Amino acid sequence: MSMLTRKPVVVLLAIAAGIIMLAAGRADWISGTVDGPAGPMQASAVGTDAAPGLAGLALVAMAAAVAATTSGRIARWVSILAMIGVGVGVIALSVRAVLSAPAVLGVVAAEGSGTTGTLEATGSASAWPWVAVIGAVVLLLAAVGAVLGGSRWGALGGKYERPTGDDPTQAGGARGERVDSDWDRVTRGDDPSVD
Incomplete structure (x- = not known):
């Protein structure tokens, strides 16, 4: 089944x-x-x-x-x-x-x-x-x-929705620090692909 x-x-x-x-x-x-x-x-x-x-x-x-x-x-x-x-x-x-x-x-x-x-x-x-x-x-x-x-x-x-947690506009950084998600950066006009 x-x-x-x-x-x-x-x-x-x-x-x-x-x-x-x-x-x-x-x-x-x-x-x-x-x-x-x-x-x-x-x-x-x-x-x-x-x-x-x-x-x-x-x-x-x-x-x-x-x-x-x-x-x-x-x-x-x-x-x-x-x-x-x-x-x-x-x-x-x-x-x-x-x-x-x-x-x-x-x-x-x-x-x-x-x-x-x-x-x-x-x-x-x-x-x-x-x-x-x-x-x-x-x-x-x-x-x-x-x-x-x-x-x-x-x-x-579902895979494109914002992350859930304490602050849905933040995502975990490489060392665990809180940073804005790429989605939020694009929304503000910042291009994360040029970092």
Whole structure:
């Protein structure tokens, strides 16, 4: 489990999940027959039509993983919650497309023909919605890694923050004496690199 809690692993899992979801969204999720004005015709619905918002959710997942590994504590938890929300949302959209394939195909076909509402349709789902579910599960695994490892992660800007101690504007000199930090010297207009 310790490998799962490392920052690079969390980011790579989330990026892989996003790529899987994006790839699934471009494929045909549902195919069948629609009763149009001119009679029955073959129709299909790609993932981004059958599960509106899928592409956006995949991009949010990748961005949230990067934010979770580079932000402070509060932003990290917001990002982790976003990752969990995206994972659950993609699973819900995918299962809906599988369980209501004819209805989803009828709505997509009606939108494609420029009408409102739905058209009578028969159809079945392919394996692609389940591929999107696999991507969501990988994302949830990344979120678990972020939850378990996040308490040990520092924020990206943490190493550039002022030193803490009695006087945060002072840093220890070579012999232990108190001197201004390089950061404070630059702030005052003094260039420490010419010493």
